[in-house]
Structure formats: structure tokens, C-alpha cells
Amino acid sequence: MKEFLTYLKPYRKETLLAIFCIEAETIFELLIPMVMADIIDVGVANGDRRYILMKGLQMVVYALISLILGHGCARFTAACGQGLGAELRKAEFRKLQEFSFANTDHFSSASLVTRLTGDVNTIQNSVSTGMRPGFRAPVMMLTSLGFSFYLNHTLAIVFFIAAPLLGILLLLIITRVRPMYAVMQGAVDKVNRIIQENLTAIRVVKAYVRGAHEIEKFEDVNQNLKNNSERAFRTAVLNMPAMQFVMYGTILAILWFGGNMAMVGSMEVGELTGFLSYVLQVLNSLMMLSNVFLMLTRGLASWRRIREVLDEEIDITEERAKDIQVQRGEIEFRNVSFKYQKSAAENVLEHISFHILPGQTFGIIGQTGSAKSTLVQLIPRFYDVTEGEVLVDGHPVQEYPLKGLRDSIAMVLQKNTLFSGTVEDNLRWGKEDATREEIDTACRIACVDEFIDRLENGYQTELGQGGVNVSGGQKQRLCIARAILKRPKVLILDDSTSAVDTATEAKIREGLEKELPGMTKIIIAQRVSSVLHADQILILDDGKLNDIGTHRELLERNQIYQDIYYSQQEGANL
Secondary structure, three states: OHHHHHOOHHHHHHHHHHHHHHHHHHHHHHHHHHHHHHHHHHHHHHOOHHHHHHHHHHHHHHHHHHHHHHHHHHHHHHHHHHHHHHHHHHHHHHHHHHOOHHHHHOOOHHHHHHHHOHHHHHHHHHHHHHHHHHHHHHHHHHHHHHHHHHHOOOHHHHHHHHHHHHHHHHHHHHHHHHHHHHHHHHHHHHHHHHHHHHHHOHHHHHHOOOHHHHHHHHHHHHHHHHHHHHHHHHHHOOHHHHHHHHHHHHHHHHHHHHHHHHHOOOOOHHHHHHHHHHHHHHHHHHHHHHHHHHHHHHHHHHHHHHHHHHOOOOOOOOOOOOOOOOOOOOEEEEEEEEOOOOOOOOOOEEEEEEEEOOOOEEEEEEOOOOOHHHHHHOOOOOOOOOEEEEEEOOEEHHHOOHHHHHHOEEEEOOOOOOOOEEHHHHHOOOOOOOOHHHHHHHHHHOOHHHOHHHOOOHHHOEEOOOOOOOOHHHHHHHHHHHHHHOOOOEEEEEOOOOOOOHHHHHHHHHHHHHHOOOOEEEEEEOOHHHHOOOOEEEEEEOOEEEEEEOHHHHHHHOHHHHHHHHHHHHHHHO
16 A cells, blocks of 8 residues: 555545545535524424525525535545546556566566556545545445434444344455456456457458457457456445435335334424434445445456566566766677576577677578577576676676667668658667768668658658558568667678568668778678678577587588578579
């Protein structure tokens, strides 16, 4: 609870004002039945019209004050709820930015989206709608009980039977519904996952005519969500009949005993009327509290899911960081082994050692699944090694501040990602304050200049989500241009020219050598032609270093390299 309240700290003023408005409004509303009892017992009984008018005016004033306070309450509780939601989303998103790839792997992307949106909405709605009854009900109940005992302490004994009975019923309902809410939020995750997968792969779905299959998958998870939601809400709504059972039973008991007392003269009619008003206030407050408990139960289920994100232990830390920067781009792997899970039986990479000099072009080739991408992701510390060391300029990568290390390394990943916005906006991810000349130079090296003029508005062309309105080859070249604009010390191209033709790939390679001769370049490729001119070529085989050398050396001595090279030569001749 203490941690939860820290997110309300920026809205402390609004919270206090909301509580003040709630409590003050409640007190003024509770004074009205007392005034009404006086009107009946004094004004009506004695036929005193002036007294009735004065007390009636007093009731109107109390009602107007309550109305103003109610408006303030609505305004400030909305500010608290929405503000809390904004702070939670901000905290979660900030935490996500600190996640390493390993941390992200602990959650599905659909689940993270739900925790950032649906779970936060549940909490902010619980605060916005639950704050008023939550603070109002205890005051209303205690004050009404006090006035009830003041009016007739004998008749008020009925509450000592009604309140425990309602508490027991409410406890039984909450105990049953609490785990159901957690299951329901998990079902929401599954629905979001199916929707996300379908939208991301919509072209594949249509190409394979799998629409009916996707509909069937969605219907399964949607029905699962429906069933879980029905089960949870079916239990939660038992709260109302339980409340009404106790409420009407209490009213009947009071009317029976109070009526008898009025008939024998031990209780005034006005007194009974006022007592009944306070009875209704007490029972309404109990109903409000029961609804608040149900909202809190659902909110707590969502808070636990949010806490799992906020409490996730970041495995990539800067504990060993020093005030150093990458200067040359020299890279060395010393007996590096790696596995994604510490509990995994086998390493993904095992005993890898090699050395890349500054400015060299280093090729990595191997069969699909040989962990080529995993290898290069250890350099900017997207993952940390399990054994051994990765060094940049002679320093272990753990000694560099993360921002400085990653700023000095540009990666064009296997899966090219462009963001919604203009072409220029995407390019400026590499360098936010880049001049037009720098942008033009980067685009020329990456061969973007070959198609940029054909786009509708050139650099100002709006790209759809994920760059859907450019081809695969154009997307790859834009991503390469974005990386070049960064002017890094190390450029890693992870199979990032697979969608361009060999002539364009050669142009890009020549441009990199000519314009950026001092930059260390690591090229992961499936085609031998992509790494043919590299200073060194590393062959990975099932996560192990098979061989390393120049194209000529490997072609003479290495069977794997020979097989890849000649199979591709045969394919080219065909």
C-alpha cells in the first residue's frame, strides 16, 4: 500500500481536497433527517408555521452546500483517479525501457499491453468511482448509528444483528471472487495476443487463406474470456441481493418494533421517521462499502500484475560502469558462452573467442539457427554473457555506461522496424539534430537516394505503422541509412541486405568502405557474396566457432564454407 500511495503523491492536494469535500458533504446530508424530525415533532405538532419555514430553509441551505461539495468531490476524485493512472502508466513504461531482452522475454507483449492499459484503467476507475463511497460510507454509517442511538437506543440494537450478518455474506463473496478476477485478466491477455498476432501477420493470414482458422482461434479465447468474466461477475452481483435481504429485513424489524413503541407512546412518530431515515443511511453506507470492497478486490488483482512489471529485477545493470567511452571500435570475445535461461541444460553459444581490429569488416556466416544474431547482441549488452568476457577497446562491456556503449554501436536488426511518421522522422532516430546534408549523405551510402524521389512527398512521406507502404528492400535501406546517420564506432548489419539485389548490396558495401573507413563493420549474412570481401569471416555451427579466416582461406580448408559457397554458386548458375 505504501508503494501504491507514492504514485498519488503528485496529486496529494487534490486527494486531500476530495476527502474534505466527501466528509463535509456527508455531514451536511446527515443533518437533514434531524431537521426533518424537528419539523414533524415540533413544527407540525404545534402548528408553528414560522418554525416549519425556518427549518425548511435550513434544510435547503444544507442541501445546497451538499450539492457544491458534491461537485468539488467529483472534480477532485476524477483528478486523483486519472492522475494515478497516468503515473502508473508512466512508471510501467519507464521500467519497460530499462528491460533487457531477457526481461522482456518473461512477459508476452500482449500481456504487457494489457498491464499498461486494462489493468491501469481498472485501478484508476476504482479510485475515481470508489473514493467517494469509500470515504463517505464510514462517516455516514458511524454518524447515522450515533444519531440512531441518540433517537432510540433500544431500537438501535437491531443493527448489532444486521451488520455482522451482512459482513459474513460479503466476506464469503469477496473470498470467492478475488481469484476469479486474476483469471479474467489472464484471459484478456490471451485475447490481446491473438488480436496482435493476427494484425501483425495479416498479410500471411490472407496469403494462406487462414482467415477462418484465425476466427476459430479468436472465438476460443473470446469465449474463454466471456466464461471467466461471467463467472466472476455472477459471483460479484450476489452482493446486491445479499445487501437487499439484510436491508429489507432490518427495515421490517424496525417498523414492527418501532410501530409497537409508537402505539404505546414510548416513541414519537417524527422520531420513528427520523430513525428510519438514519437506518436507510446506515444500510446505504454498508451497500457502498460492499461495492467498494468488490472494486478494491478487482483493483488489487490488477495491482499485483502491475507490480510484477515494476518489481521485475533488471539483469543488465551498470554496477561496474566507469566514465569511459568507445573510441576505436575494437572488439574481442574471450571464451564466451551464453544461454537464455540460467536453468537451461545447454548453452546457445559455447567457448567463442575472436578479435576484431578497429576499422575491420568482419563477416559472420552459418546455418539458420546457429545463434549468429545472439552473438552480436552480446556486444551492446542486449544480453549479458553467461561465461567469459566481451571487450570493446580492451574494456569489458560491463564497464561502459549503457547509453554510451549503445550510442557508439548501431545495429540494423534482422527484423526491420520503422515507426509511424515521416521518412525523415525515422531517419532522425539515428541523429536527432542531423543536417539535411548529413541525411542526404547517409541516404546516398545506403542507396535510399535511388527511390526517395519516387515517394509521394520525398522525405516528408508519411509511413504507415511498421512502414507498410514501402517495400522490404526499401525498408532495409532506410534502416541502414538510419544506422549510418548515427556515425557509430561499430556498425552491425544482421542479415539486413537480404531483401536487396546483389548490385545494390555491393553499392552499399562500397559506400561504407569509402565514406566510413574507420568504422568497424560486422556483417551477418546468409549469402557468401555479402561477406566475400570481409577482412575476416567467422563460421558458426550450432553455437560453436567452427573456423575463422579470409574467404580464400576458408574456401581452401573449411567444408561448411565450401558447401555454402558452391551451393550458392550452383543456384546462381541455374
